[in-house]
Amino acid sequence: xxxxxxxxxxxxxxxxxxxxxxxxxxxxxxxxxxxxxxxxxxxxxxxxxxxxxxxxxxxxxxxxxxxxxxxxxxxxxxxxxxxxxxxxxxxxxxxxxxxxxxxxxxxxxxxxxxxxxxxxxxxxxxxxxxxxxxxxxxxxxxxxxxxxxxxxxxxxxxxxxxxxxxxxxxxxxxxxxxxxxxxxxxxxx
Amino acid sequence: xxxxxxxxxxxxxxxxxxxxxxxxxxxxxxxxxxxxxxxxxxxxxxxxxxxxxxxxxxxxxxxxxxxxxxxxxxxxxxxxxxxxxxxxxxxxxxxxxxxxxxxxxxxxxxxxxxxxxxxxxxxxxxxxxxxxxxxxxxxxxxxxxxxxxxxxxxxxxxxxxxxxxxxxxxxxxxxxxxxxxxxxxxxxxxxxxxxxxxxxxxxxxxxxxxxxxxxxxxxxxxxxxxxxxxxxxxxxxxxxxxxxxxxxxxxxxxxxxxxxxxxxxxxxxxxxxxxxxxxxxxxxxxxxxxxxxxxx
Numbered sequence: 001x002x003x004x005x006x007x008x009x010x011x012x013x014x015x016x017x018x019x020x021x022x023x024x025x026x027x028x029x030x031x032x033x034x035x036x037x038x039x040x041x042x043x044x045x046x047x048x049x050x051x052x053x054x055x056x057x058x059x060x061x062x063x064x065x066x067x068x069x070x071x072x073x074x075x076x077x078x079x080x081x082x083x084x085x086x087x088x089x090x091x092x093x094x095x096x097x098x099x100x101x102x103x104x105x106x107x108x109x110x111x112x113x114x115x116x117x118x119x120x121x122x123x124x125x126x127x128x129x130x131x132x133x134x135x136x137x138x139x140x141x142x143x144x145x146x147x148x149x150x151x152x153x154x155x156x157x158x159x160x161x162x163x164x165x166x167x168x169x170x171x172x173x174x175x176x177x178x179x180x181x182x183x184x185x186x187x188x189x
Numbered sequence: 190x191x192x193x194x195x196x197x198x199x200x201x202x203x204x205x206x207x208x209x210x211x212x213x214x215x216x217x218x219x220x221x222x223x224x225x226x227x228x229x230x231x232x233x234x235x236x237x238x239x240x241x242x243x244x245x246x247x248x249x250x251x252x253x254x255x256x257x258x259x260x261x262x263x264x265x266x267x268x269x270x271x272x273x274x275x276x277x278x279x280x281x282x283x284x285x286x287x288x289x290x291x292x293x294x295x296x297x298x299x300x301x302x303x304x305x306x307x308x309x310x311x312x313x314x315x316x317x318x319x320x321x322x323x324x325x326x327x328x329x330x331x332x333x334x335x336x337x338x339x340x341x342x343x344x345x346x347x348x349x350x351x352x353x354x355x356x357x358x359x360x361x362x363x364x365x366x367x368x369x370x371x372x373x374x375x376x377x378x379x380x381x382x383x384x385x386x387x388x389x390x391x392x393x394x395x396x397x398x399x400x401x402x403x404x405x406x407x408x409x410x411x412x413x414x415x416x417x418x419x420x421x422x423x424x425x426x427x428x429x430x431x432x433x434x435x436x437x438x439x440x441x442x443x444x445x446x447x448x449x450x451x452x453x454x455x456x457x458x459x460x461x462x463x464x465x466x467x468x469x470x471x472x473x474x475x476x477x478x479x480x481x482x483x484x485x
Contacts, residue, residue: 086446
Protein backbone atom coordinates (compact mmCIF):
# COMPACT_ATOMS: atom_id res chain seq x y z
CA UNK A 1 0.00 0.00 0.00
CA UNK A 2 1.52 3.33 -0.99
CA UNK A 3 0.95 6.73 0.56
CA UNK A 4 -1.73 9.04 -0.76
CA UNK A 5 -0.52 12.55 -1.55
CA UNK A 6 -2.39 13.87 1.49
CA UNK A 7 -0.75 11.30 3.76
CA UNK A 8 2.64 12.01 2.26
CA UNK A 9 2.15 15.73 2.89
CA UNK A 10 0.98 15.18 6.47
CA UNK A 11 3.86 12.86 7.38
CA UNK A 12 6.25 15.33 5.75
CA UNK A 13 4.69 18.10 7.86
CA UNK A 14 5.32 15.97 10.96
CA UNK A 15 8.92 15.50 9.85
CA UNK A 16 9.33 19.23 9.27
CA UNK A 17 7.83 20.02 12.69
CA UNK A 18 10.19 17.55 14.37
CA UNK A 19 13.15 19.10 12.56
CA UNK A 20 12.13 22.57 13.76
CA UNK A 21 11.64 21.24 17.28
CA UNK A 22 15.16 19.77 17.16
CA UNK A 23 16.58 23.08 15.95
CA UNK A 24 14.70 24.89 18.71
CA UNK A 25 15.96 22.50 21.38
CA UNK A 26 19.46 22.64 20.01
CA UNK A 27 19.38 26.33 20.83
CA UNK A 28 17.76 25.74 24.22
CA UNK A 29 20.47 23.19 25.04
CA UNK A 30 23.05 25.95 24.63
CA UNK A 31 21.16 28.42 26.85
CA UNK A 32 20.62 26.32 29.95
CA UNK A 33 23.07 26.48 32.81
CA UNK A 34 25.07 23.34 33.73
CA UNK A 35 22.90 20.94 35.72
CA UNK A 36 20.17 18.29 35.38
CA UNK A 37 17.95 20.46 33.15
CA UNK A 38 20.84 20.93 30.76
CA UNK A 39 21.11 17.14 30.37
CA UNK A 40 17.36 16.79 29.88
CA UNK A 41 17.00 19.42 27.19
CA UNK A 42 20.03 18.00 25.40
CA UNK A 43 18.33 14.59 25.48
CA UNK A 44 15.15 16.26 24.25
CA UNK A 45 17.08 17.86 21.38
CA UNK A 46 18.40 14.45 20.34
CA UNK A 47 14.90 12.90 20.59
CA UNK A 48 13.39 15.50 18.28
CA UNK A 49 16.13 14.94 15.71
CA UNK A 50 15.49 11.19 15.95
CA UNK A 51 11.76 11.73 15.46
CA UNK A 52 12.48 13.54 12.21
CA UNK A 53 14.60 10.56 11.20
CA UNK A 54 11.80 8.13 12.12
CA UNK A 55 9.34 10.00 9.90
CA UNK A 56 11.85 10.10 7.08
CA UNK A 57 12.36 6.33 7.38
CA UNK A 58 8.63 5.72 7.65
CA UNK A 59 7.92 7.66 4.46
CA UNK A 60 10.79 5.90 2.70
CA UNK A 61 9.47 2.50 3.80
CA UNK A 62 6.15 3.42 2.18
CA UNK A 63 7.95 3.94 -1.14
CA UNK A 64 8.02 7.72 -1.04
CA UNK A 65 10.29 10.60 -0.13
CA UNK A 66 9.37 13.43 2.23
CA UNK A 67 8.18 16.62 0.60
CA UNK A 68 10.52 19.54 1.24
CA UNK A 69 8.63 21.76 3.65
CA UNK A 70 9.79 24.69 5.71
CA UNK A 71 6.60 25.39 7.58
CA UNK A 72 5.89 23.76 10.89
CA UNK A 73 3.37 24.00 13.67
CA UNK A 74 5.94 25.63 15.95
CA UNK A 75 6.50 28.48 13.49
CA UNK A 76 2.80 29.22 13.25
CA UNK A 77 2.49 29.05 17.01
CA UNK A 78 5.47 31.29 17.76
CA UNK A 79 4.24 33.79 15.19
CA UNK A 80 1.02 33.95 17.18
CA UNK A 81 2.36 34.12 20.76
CA UNK A 82 5.65 35.90 20.13
CA UNK A 83 9.08 34.61 20.96
CA UNK A 84 9.78 33.57 24.55
CA UNK A 85 11.71 36.10 26.62
CA UNK A 86 13.06 33.92 29.42
CA UNK A 87 13.73 30.29 30.21
CA UNK A 88 10.40 29.80 32.00
CA UNK A 89 8.55 30.93 28.88
CA UNK A 90 10.69 28.59 26.79
CA UNK A 91 9.67 25.66 28.97
CA UNK A 92 6.01 26.77 29.15
CA UNK A 93 5.82 26.95 25.37
CA UNK A 94 7.48 23.56 25.21
CA UNK A 95 4.90 22.03 27.53
CA UNK A 96 2.03 23.40 25.47
CA UNK A 97 3.58 22.28 22.18
CA UNK A 98 4.42 18.82 23.50
CA UNK A 99 0.83 18.37 24.61
CA UNK A 100 -0.31 19.49 21.19
CA UNK A 101 2.00 17.00 19.50
CA UNK A 102 0.89 14.08 21.63
CA UNK A 103 -2.75 15.08 21.14
CA UNK A 104 -2.25 15.29 17.40
CA UNK A 105 -0.56 11.89 17.27
CA UNK A 106 -3.44 10.46 19.33
CA UNK A 107 -5.89 11.76 16.75
CA UNK A 108 -3.80 10.22 13.98
CA UNK A 109 -3.78 6.86 15.75
CA UNK A 110 -7.60 6.82 15.74
CA UNK A 111 -7.84 7.37 11.97
CA UNK A 112 -9.49 4.28 10.42
CA UNK A 113 -7.25 2.23 8.16
CA UNK A 114 -4.03 3.72 9.49
CA UNK A 115 -1.06 2.02 7.88
CA UNK A 116 0.77 -0.21 10.40
CA UNK A 117 4.10 1.40 9.56
CA UNK A 118 2.70 4.84 10.40
CA UNK A 119 1.14 3.45 13.59
CA UNK A 120 4.47 1.98 14.62
CA UNK A 121 6.21 5.31 14.10
CA UNK A 122 3.58 7.22 16.05
CA UNK A 123 3.81 4.83 19.00
CA UNK A 124 7.59 4.95 18.96
CA UNK A 125 7.59 8.74 19.08
CA UNK A 126 4.85 8.97 21.69
CA UNK A 127 6.96 7.03 24.18
CA UNK A 128 9.46 9.88 24.10
CA UNK A 129 6.81 12.59 24.10
CA UNK A 130 5.36 11.35 27.40
CA UNK A 131 8.76 11.70 29.01
CA UNK A 132 9.16 15.17 27.52
CA UNK A 133 5.92 16.34 29.11
CA UNK A 134 6.94 14.87 32.45
CA UNK A 135 10.38 16.44 32.65
CA UNK A 136 9.14 19.83 31.40
CA UNK A 137 6.38 19.81 34.03
CA UNK A 138 8.98 19.08 36.71
CA UNK A 139 11.27 21.79 35.35
CA UNK A 140 8.45 24.34 35.54
CA UNK A 141 7.69 23.27 39.11
CA UNK A 142 11.33 23.79 40.04
CA UNK A 143 11.15 27.33 38.60
CA UNK A 144 8.32 28.43 40.91
CA UNK A 145 10.63 30.09 43.38
CA UNK A 146 12.41 32.07 40.68
CA UNK A 147 9.41 33.09 38.57
CA UNK A 148 6.43 32.66 40.90
CA UNK A 149 3.92 29.79 40.73
CA UNK A 150 1.00 32.03 39.77
CA UNK A 151 2.96 33.73 37.03
CA UNK A 152 3.97 30.36 35.59
CA UNK A 153 0.37 29.13 35.63
CA UNK A 154 -0.85 32.33 33.99
CA UNK A 155 1.83 32.00 31.32
CA UNK A 156 0.90 28.38 30.58
CA UNK A 157 -2.77 29.38 30.43
CA UNK A 158 -2.02 32.19 27.96
CA UNK A 159 0.08 29.92 25.77
CA UNK A 160 -2.55 27.15 25.90
CA UNK A 161 -5.30 29.51 24.73
CA UNK A 162 -3.08 30.68 21.90
CA UNK A 163 -2.38 27.06 20.94
CA UNK A 164 -6.08 26.26 20.68
CA UNK A 165 -6.57 29.24 18.41
CA UNK A 166 -3.58 28.42 16.22
CA UNK A 167 -4.56 24.76 15.97
CA UNK A 168 -8.05 25.68 14.79
CA UNK A 169 -6.54 28.02 12.20
CA UNK A 170 -4.11 25.32 11.07
CA UNK A 171 -6.93 22.83 10.53
CA UNK A 172 -8.81 25.46 8.55
CA UNK A 173 -5.74 26.45 6.54
CA UNK A 174 -4.83 22.96 5.46
CA UNK A 175 -8.44 22.03 4.77
CA UNK A 176 -8.85 18.74 2.97
CA UNK A 177 -5.38 17.50 3.80
CA UNK A 178 -6.28 17.19 7.48
CA UNK A 179 -10.08 17.02 7.39
CA UNK A 180 -10.01 13.51 8.84
CA UNK A 181 -8.32 14.92 11.97
CA UNK A 182 -11.14 17.30 12.83
CA UNK A 183 -13.20 16.35 15.84
CA UNK A 184 -13.12 16.64 19.60
CA UNK A 185 -9.78 16.98 21.36
CA UNK A 186 -8.50 13.62 22.59
CA UNK A 187 -7.50 13.27 26.21
CA UNK A 188 -3.90 14.23 26.73
CA UNK A 189 -1.71 13.39 29.69
CA UNK B 190 39.23 72.68 14.24
CA UNK B 191 37.51 75.66 15.81
CA UNK B 192 37.77 76.09 19.56
CA UNK B 193 35.17 74.13 21.49
CA UNK B 194 32.33 76.53 22.27
CA UNK B 195 31.11 77.02 25.79
CA UNK B 196 29.40 73.72 26.73
CA UNK B 197 25.66 74.26 26.70
CA UNK B 198 23.63 72.86 29.56
CA UNK B 199 20.45 71.22 28.26
CA UNK B 200 18.01 69.65 30.71
CA UNK B 201 20.74 68.93 33.22
CA UNK B 202 23.07 67.43 30.65
CA UNK B 203 26.58 68.65 29.98
CA UNK B 204 27.31 68.64 26.28
CA UNK B 205 30.65 68.98 24.53
CA UNK B 206 30.63 70.39 21.02
CA UNK B 207 33.42 70.46 18.46
CA UNK B 208 33.42 71.73 14.89
CA UNK B 209 36.00 70.82 12.27
CA UNK B 210 36.62 72.13 8.77
CA UNK B 211 39.65 70.01 7.81
CA UNK B 212 40.03 66.25 7.57
CA UNK B 213 42.02 64.24 10.07
CA UNK B 214 45.18 62.86 8.37
CA UNK B 215 44.79 59.20 7.41
CA UNK B 216 48.07 58.50 9.20
CA UNK B 217 46.45 59.59 12.48
CA UNK B 218 43.69 56.96 12.33
CA UNK B 219 43.57 54.17 14.89
CA UNK B 220 43.46 50.57 13.55
CA UNK B 221 39.69 50.47 14.09
CA UNK B 222 39.18 53.79 12.32
CA UNK B 223 41.46 52.68 9.48
CA UNK B 224 39.27 49.60 8.93
CA UNK B 225 36.15 51.77 8.78
CA UNK B 226 37.89 54.22 6.45
CA UNK B 227 38.93 51.42 4.10
CA UNK B 228 35.28 50.46 3.62
CA UNK B 229 34.36 53.95 2.38
CA UNK B 230 34.28 54.77 -1.31
CA UNK B 231 34.55 58.14 -3.05
CA UNK B 232 36.96 60.98 -2.29
CA UNK B 233 34.27 63.42 -1.08
CA UNK B 234 32.72 60.91 1.27
CA UNK B 235 36.12 59.98 2.69
CA UNK B 236 37.04 63.63 3.21
CA UNK B 237 33.80 64.34 5.06
CA UNK B 238 34.24 61.23 7.18
CA UNK B 239 37.78 62.29 8.15
CA UNK B 240 36.56 65.80 8.98
CA UNK B 241 33.85 64.31 11.16
CA UNK B 242 36.47 62.12 12.90
CA UNK B 243 38.40 65.26 13.78
CA UNK B 244 35.28 66.91 15.23
CA UNK B 245 34.24 63.74 17.05
CA UNK B 246 37.68 63.28 18.60
CA UNK B 247 37.55 66.86 19.86
CA UNK B 248 34.14 66.38 21.48
CA UNK B 249 35.07 62.98 22.94
CA UNK B 250 38.28 64.36 24.41
CA UNK B 251 36.37 67.26 25.95
CA UNK B 252 33.91 64.77 27.42
CA UNK B 253 36.74 62.69 28.88
CA UNK B 254 35.87 59.65 26.76
CA UNK B 255 37.97 57.31 24.63
CA UNK B 256 38.93 59.33 21.54
CA UNK B 257 39.17 56.25 19.30
CA UNK B 258 36.03 57.06 17.33
CA UNK B 259 35.72 53.50 15.99
CA UNK B 260 34.46 52.27 19.35
CA UNK B 261 31.53 54.68 19.24
CA UNK B 262 28.91 53.40 16.79
CA UNK B 263 26.16 55.56 15.33
CA UNK B 264 23.31 56.20 15.77
CA UNK B 265 23.61 56.31 19.53
CA UNK B 266 21.93 58.22 22.35
CA UNK B 267 24.91 60.08 23.76
CA UNK B 268 26.50 61.57 20.61
CA UNK B 269 25.49 63.07 17.28
CA UNK B 270 27.25 64.18 14.12
CA UNK B 271 26.20 66.59 11.39
CA UNK B 272 27.77 67.86 8.17
CA UNK B 273 27.26 70.89 5.97
CA UNK B 274 29.60 71.97 3.17
CA UNK B 275 33.13 71.35 4.41
CA UNK B 276 32.12 71.52 8.07
CA UNK B 277 31.41 68.71 10.49
CA UNK B 278 30.08 69.13 14.00
CA UNK B 279 30.07 66.60 16.81
CA UNK B 280 28.15 66.74 20.08
CA UNK B 281 28.85 64.33 22.93
CA UNK B 282 27.05 64.11 26.27
CA UNK B 283 29.63 64.31 29.02
CA UNK B 284 27.44 63.80 32.01
CA UNK B 285 23.89 63.29 33.08
CA UNK B 286 23.35 60.65 30.40
CA UNK B 287 21.01 58.74 32.70
CA UNK B 288 18.26 61.10 31.60
CA UNK B 289 19.04 60.79 27.90
CA UNK B 290 17.56 58.51 25.26
CA UNK B 291 18.55 60.56 22.21
CA UNK B 292 20.79 63.41 21.16
CA UNK B 293 20.60 65.20 17.82
CA UNK B 294 22.77 67.86 16.21
CA UNK B 295 22.28 69.74 12.97
CA UNK B 296 24.42 72.29 11.18
CA UNK B 297 23.23 74.17 8.11
CA UNK B 298 25.00 76.85 6.09
CA UNK B 299 22.32 77.98 3.66
CA UNK B 300 18.89 79.37 4.40
CA UNK B 301 16.17 77.20 2.90
CA UNK B 302 13.77 78.69 0.35
CA UNK B 303 10.95 80.52 2.22
CA UNK B 304 8.34 78.42 0.42
CA UNK B 305 9.62 75.26 2.10
CA UNK B 306 8.76 76.53 5.60
CA UNK B 307 5.29 75.00 5.46
CA UNK B 308 6.87 71.56 5.20
CA UNK B 309 8.72 71.75 8.50
CA UNK B 310 7.11 74.51 10.57
CA UNK B 311 3.81 74.32 12.41
CA UNK B 312 1.17 76.93 11.62
CA UNK B 313 2.09 78.78 14.82
CA UNK B 314 5.77 78.80 13.90
CA UNK B 315 4.95 80.09 10.43
CA UNK B 316 2.90 82.88 12.01
CA UNK B 317 5.84 83.74 14.24
CA UNK B 318 8.12 83.92 11.21
CA UNK B 319 5.69 86.06 9.23
CA UNK B 320 5.43 88.53 12.11
CA UNK B 321 9.19 89.21 12.13
CA UNK B 322 10.69 92.13 10.24
CA UNK B 323 11.61 90.90 6.75
CA UNK B 324 15.41 91.24 7.21
CA UNK B 325 15.30 88.90 10.25
CA UNK B 326 13.30 86.15 8.62
CA UNK B 327 16.09 84.30 6.74
CA UNK B 328 18.23 83.85 9.86
CA UNK B 329 15.21 82.75 11.90
CA UNK B 330 14.13 80.31 9.21
CA UNK B 331 17.63 78.83 9.14
CA UNK B 332 17.62 78.54 12.95
CA UNK B 333 14.21 76.88 13.02
CA UNK B 334 15.28 74.42 10.34
CA UNK B 335 18.32 73.33 12.35
CA UNK B 336 16.20 73.00 15.49
CA UNK B 337 13.67 70.78 13.70
CA UNK B 338 16.39 68.59 12.20
CA UNK B 339 18.10 68.28 15.59
CA UNK B 340 14.82 67.34 17.30
CA UNK B 341 14.16 64.73 14.63
CA UNK B 342 17.63 63.21 15.00
CA UNK B 343 17.34 63.18 18.79
CA UNK B 344 14.06 61.28 18.68
CA UNK B 345 14.62 57.49 18.82
CA UNK B 346 10.97 56.97 17.79
CA UNK B 347 11.03 59.20 14.73
CA UNK B 348 10.09 56.57 12.16
CA UNK B 349 6.59 57.93 11.65
CA UNK B 350 7.24 61.52 12.64
CA UNK B 351 7.51 64.55 10.33
CA UNK B 352 9.49 67.69 11.10
CA UNK B 353 6.18 69.56 11.41
CA UNK B 354 5.22 67.23 14.26
CA UNK B 355 7.81 68.83 16.55
CA UNK B 356 6.24 72.01 17.92
CA UNK B 357 8.40 74.62 19.66
CA UNK B 358 6.85 76.07 22.79
CA UNK B 359 8.30 79.49 21.94
CA UNK B 360 9.34 79.69 18.28
CA UNK B 361 11.45 82.76 19.02
CA UNK B 362 13.53 81.15 21.77
CA UNK B 363 17.14 80.22 20.96
CA UNK B 364 17.09 77.80 23.88
CA UNK B 365 13.82 76.22 24.86
CA UNK B 366 11.62 73.18 24.65
CA UNK B 367 9.52 71.48 22.02
CA UNK B 368 7.07 68.58 22.08
CA UNK B 369 5.38 66.18 19.73
CA UNK B 370 1.72 65.28 19.34
CA UNK B 371 2.80 61.73 20.14
CA UNK B 372 4.10 62.74 23.60
CA UNK B 373 2.73 66.22 24.35
CA UNK B 374 3.72 66.16 28.02
CA UNK B 375 7.34 65.38 27.34
CA UNK B 376 9.72 68.35 27.12
CA UNK B 377 12.29 68.09 24.34
CA UNK B 378 15.01 70.65 25.11
CA UNK B 379 17.03 72.32 22.37
CA UNK B 380 19.65 75.00 22.00
CA UNK B 381 20.91 77.01 19.00
CA UNK B 382 24.41 78.39 18.55
CA UNK B 383 25.33 80.97 15.92
CA UNK B 384 28.40 80.22 13.88
CA UNK B 385 30.56 82.53 11.78
CA UNK B 386 29.05 80.57 8.90
CA UNK B 387 25.55 79.17 9.22
CA UNK B 388 23.72 77.91 12.25
CA UNK B 389 23.92 74.93 14.55
CA UNK B 390 21.33 73.40 16.91
CA UNK B 391 21.36 70.51 19.34
CA UNK B 392 18.35 68.77 20.88
CA UNK B 393 17.86 66.02 23.41
CA UNK B 394 15.16 63.47 24.10
CA UNK B 395 14.95 62.71 27.81
CA UNK B 396 14.77 59.07 28.81
CA UNK B 397 11.37 57.75 29.79
CA UNK B 398 12.29 54.13 30.23
CA UNK B 399 13.35 54.28 33.83
CA UNK B 400 16.31 52.14 32.81
CA UNK B 401 19.51 53.50 34.33
CA UNK B 402 22.53 54.07 32.09
CA UNK B 403 24.88 51.18 31.57
CA UNK B 404 28.33 51.70 32.95
CA UNK B 405 31.35 51.42 30.67
CA UNK B 406 32.45 48.48 32.81
CA UNK B 407 29.21 46.55 32.41
CA UNK B 408 29.10 47.04 28.67
CA UNK B 409 32.72 46.02 28.26
CA UNK B 410 31.85 42.77 30.05
CA UNK B 411 28.75 42.21 27.95
CA UNK B 412 30.21 43.08 24.56
CA UNK B 413 32.12 39.77 24.03
CA UNK B 414 29.01 37.77 25.01
CA UNK B 415 26.91 39.72 22.51
CA UNK B 416 29.60 39.47 19.82
CA UNK B 417 29.35 35.68 20.06
CA UNK B 418 25.80 35.89 18.72
CA UNK B 419 26.37 38.31 15.86
CA UNK B 420 28.77 38.39 12.99
CA UNK B 421 30.64 41.42 14.25
CA UNK B 422 34.05 41.86 15.88
CA UNK B 423 33.79 42.81 19.53
CA UNK B 424 35.22 46.29 18.88
CA UNK B 425 32.16 47.04 16.74
CA UNK B 426 29.72 46.12 19.51
CA UNK B 427 28.69 49.51 20.85
CA UNK B 428 25.86 50.64 23.15
CA UNK B 429 24.25 52.53 20.28
CA UNK B 430 23.77 49.46 18.07
CA UNK B 431 20.10 48.72 17.63
CA UNK B 432 18.99 45.13 18.20
CA UNK B 433 16.88 45.39 15.06
CA UNK B 434 19.99 46.17 13.01
CA UNK B 435 21.89 43.08 14.15
CA UNK B 436 19.97 40.89 11.70
CA UNK B 437 19.47 38.23 14.35
CA UNK B 438 16.86 35.65 13.45
CA UNK B 439 14.11 35.37 16.03
CA UNK B 440 15.57 32.28 17.70
CA UNK B 441 19.00 33.87 17.93
CA UNK B 442 17.36 36.82 19.70
CA UNK B 443 15.75 34.42 22.16
CA UNK B 444 19.03 32.63 22.66
CA UNK B 445 20.84 35.92 23.31
CA UNK B 446 18.42 37.27 25.91
CA UNK B 447 17.84 33.95 27.68
CA UNK B 448 21.55 33.16 27.66
CA UNK B 449 22.34 36.50 29.32
CA UNK B 450 19.62 35.95 31.94
CA UNK B 451 21.03 32.52 32.75
CA UNK B 452 24.61 33.80 32.88
CA UNK B 453 23.72 36.66 35.23
CA UNK B 454 21.06 34.73 37.17
CA UNK B 455 18.40 37.36 36.59
CA UNK B 456 14.84 37.22 35.28
CA UNK B 457 13.53 39.57 32.60
CA UNK B 458 9.94 39.70 31.47
CA UNK B 459 8.20 40.50 28.22
CA UNK B 460 7.33 43.95 29.57
CA UNK B 461 10.98 44.66 30.34
CA UNK B 462 11.86 44.33 26.68
CA UNK B 463 9.20 46.79 25.53
CA UNK B 464 11.62 49.69 25.91
CA UNK B 465 14.81 47.93 24.81
CA UNK B 466 15.95 49.17 21.42
CA UNK B 467 19.74 49.23 21.58
CA UNK B 468 22.44 47.03 23.04
CA UNK B 469 23.04 49.85 25.53
CA UNK B 470 19.41 49.58 26.63
CA UNK B 471 19.79 45.82 27.01
CA UNK B 472 23.01 46.17 28.98
CA UNK B 473 21.44 48.85 31.19
CA UNK B 474 18.43 46.64 31.84
CA UNK B 475 20.65 43.73 32.84
CA UNK B 476 22.83 46.00 34.94
CA UNK B 477 19.77 47.33 36.76
CA UNK B 478 18.82 43.79 37.83
CA UNK B 479 22.22 42.76 39.11
CA UNK B 480 22.62 42.75 42.87
CA UNK B 481 24.34 45.81 44.25
CA UNK B 482 27.92 44.81 45.21
CA UNK B 483 27.48 46.94 48.34
CA UNK B 484 24.83 44.47 49.51
CA UNK B 485 27.40 41.70 49.81
